[in-house]
Amino acid sequence: MPRRQYEVLPGGHGSRVKINARGRAILRNPRINRGTAFTQEERKQLQLVGLLPTHVTPLEAQLRRAYERFRKAETALEQFAYLQALRERNTVLFYRLLSDHLAEMMPIVYTPTIGEAIKEFSLWYQAVNGVFLSIDQPDLLERALRSNVHGPDDVDLLIVTDSEGILGIGDQGVGGIQICMGKKSIYTAAAGLDPDRILAVVLDVGTDNLRLLNDELYLGERHGRVRGARYDEFIEQFVEAASKVYPHAMLHWEDFGAGNAHRLLETYRDRVCTFNDDIQGTAAVVASAILAGVKGNRERLRDQKFVIHGGGTAGVGVAGLLVDLLIKDGLTEDEARSRFWITSSRGLVTDDATQKFRDFQRPYARGIGELEEWELDQPGHYMLADIVRNVHPTVLIGTSGQPGSFTEDIVRDMAGHVDRPLILPLSNPTALAEAVPSDLIEWTDGRAMIATGSPFAPVSYQGVAYTIAQANNALIFPGIGLGVAVCRANRVTDGMVAASAEAVASLSVVQIRGDSLLPSVKDLRRVSATVALAVAAAAEQDGVAERPLTDPVEQIYDAMWQPVYPELIIEN
Incomplete structure (x- = not known):
């Protein structure tokens, strides 16, 4: 395995990072890149002198600049494109911006705007930190899943789609990777799951969308959607590969077609840790x-x-x-x-x-x-x-x-x-x-x-x-993912899902006409932490928690990654 460019050190919330990379390699890695926020001394040590404008810009000023740039975009799709580019350039800045303006930006990074971005995926394509798996290359599944240089204990969550039932707009082929990236953004912004510990995965099994198949720019496999025994065999191969490469990760099924969603959940829910958000x-x-x-x-x-x-x-x-x-x-x-x-x-x-x-x-x-x-x-x-x-x-x-x-x-x-x-x-x-x-x-x-x-x-x-x-499912799924990760549940039980519902309901006070039945999405961090506590407790009660809850509140809090520039440990 190649040497990692950085390593997150113990200390809570990803607050200390050891950097092994130098020069432009740092600027190309969104997790360690902080752009103009690098101090003059850091620039000297990291061989960044001359690669950045001279002025040092602290995170707060970068946030003001990024928010102003976001607001100046003329359309929602342009706002989406800006945020996507920011995510692929500077992890901390993107998630801090999203967290500070979550109610405003969630409709951009997720539904409804992401539906348009998915339709235009091949035309608007830019680097996406996801995993693309093809039914025509099943022998490459493990290699592809390892391509992000993660170890077996380094991933908590795989968000996977086959793109057949995307957001009411149907079969969108390989562009469905964007729905997984959107979900990833919400998992991190709402519940503090470390974005490095989440993989977005698209299963490219072809598409029945004739618009895509006749588009010379389309980036996916150019054949009809594979169904039946070959499809099932590919799903089985994927689950086996994912379980082997990342044995402690939860599989989050996203936007599968109605004919497969229930069937796949029932097939695998007693074999692996799996969750279907649509269901x-x-x-x-x-x-x-x-x-x-x-x-x-x-x-x-x-x-x-x-x-x-x-x-x-x-x-x-x-x-x-x-x-x-x-x-x-x-x-x-x-x-x-x-x-x-x-x-x-x-x-x-x-x-x-x-x-x-x-x-x-x-x-x-x-x-x-x-x-x-x-x-x-x-x-x-x-x-x-x-x-x-x-x-x-x-x-x-x-x-x-x-x-x-x-x-x-x-x-x-x-x-x-x-x-x-x-x-x-x-x-x-x-x-x-x-x-x-x-x-x-x-x-x-x-x-x-x-x-x-x-x-x-x-x-x-x-x-x-x-x-x-x-x-909004964002009131539920981030907390479930966090709870599963903290207690390292090996299954998602009905009791855990019920506990998540009861936890969210406990935060609503409905007394007079006009009161909301649900908490506001502006309060997602608190909601997600509450859900995670309930889910982890239910997992322990159901006997599926592999990590004991010795101090649940502290364990949940410590597991929530914070979008701040960490202390840098620079190796000579």
Whole structure:
């Protein structure tokens, strides 16, 4: 293994670094490069004299310059490009800037702007510190994973995608690496995971996106998306290689297609430490909002009735976690599942032999016999309006991608039977939302308790300012990653995911109309630390923690990397 250019020394938060590199090699390495912040003495010792402008600029002044440059970018995509270039040039400056302006910049480094960056990946290509793995070169998997010169104990997290289900925009081929880089940025800014201990990985299995295949600049494999046995074999080879090279790292599956996401999670969750944010992260943040709302209503979770409009990966993932929490609240598994009514594209998921549904939807299929007395708009069709009319749900969740499907009639019908209905239109982006908060508040006379998938401005209604909670997975996944790393969990259990939801809910105080169901993304460091504590404790309780929690608070705090220029130990 080649000599490392630097080594992070013990001392907490990455505060001491030994540098072995010299000259331009330092300026090309973003972790040790601090640009014009190098002192005159450091420049002499590190052979940087003449390679930088003379004036020494401290970090605070660099931050002012970087923020001004960010603000002057004319479009969100240009802001993204600037931040990406900064990340690849100066790790500390990038993460300090992002941390100081997280609420403003998160929509740029992650959704929604990153969706446009992914589409333009091949055209806008510049160096990305990720790992590209091709299904056509399976023999190179281990070599590629080792390319970052990490040892087996040096990586806590691999964020991996096959790019099939990117952010509602579908198959984006090799450009999906950007979604993993965006997630990496949030893991570090929100929870302090050391960016050097995170790898972003794209599995290039081809693409069915004809726009990309016909683009002469496209950088990925130029063939249709591989499926079936060869795909499964490649995933297996990847998991084996990743587990061998980085045996203590959590695999974070990101934006896999609906046909693979649940299947892969179920295949590997009992073999390796693995987590799917689209399923488990979404479920946890939605459950957090519901738990906070139920508590605010002074009710019990077990007494709720749930309608989930959109029984895909996210919707069924939400149901699965809520079932776990309902069982914890005293119900049997069958009783818990009986509280759910889930729709597919054809309406309510039932056991009707003529209806087709995915295997993961099967546990929630309603018996066709129980619907005989229902009042229907159209005989034989059990659509959302029919479900709400006959069930009288207390919680209405939208993961359908069908804009406006929570109509005024449906919402008023629901509100006619529930004092403070919980309504969660979660589909992203805003244009796909099942309803907008201002309408929901008006249609329920200000009684609705709302969480959305996209960010919405506060709504004023009859003299009350309503803060609209955003069910942003960033409230969950960074803390899960931190908790797993601190206790070195060898699995992510259902109990750990449930603990993350309960931890976020514990930070919400819902007492009067207008209170938010969820904490603000402006408070992500505190939220992530709280989640990490709960997750690590649950891992220990479930028997999957390999590192003992002798002083959990101190261990969590010490593990959180800080974006400050470290003390330099310069070898002669």
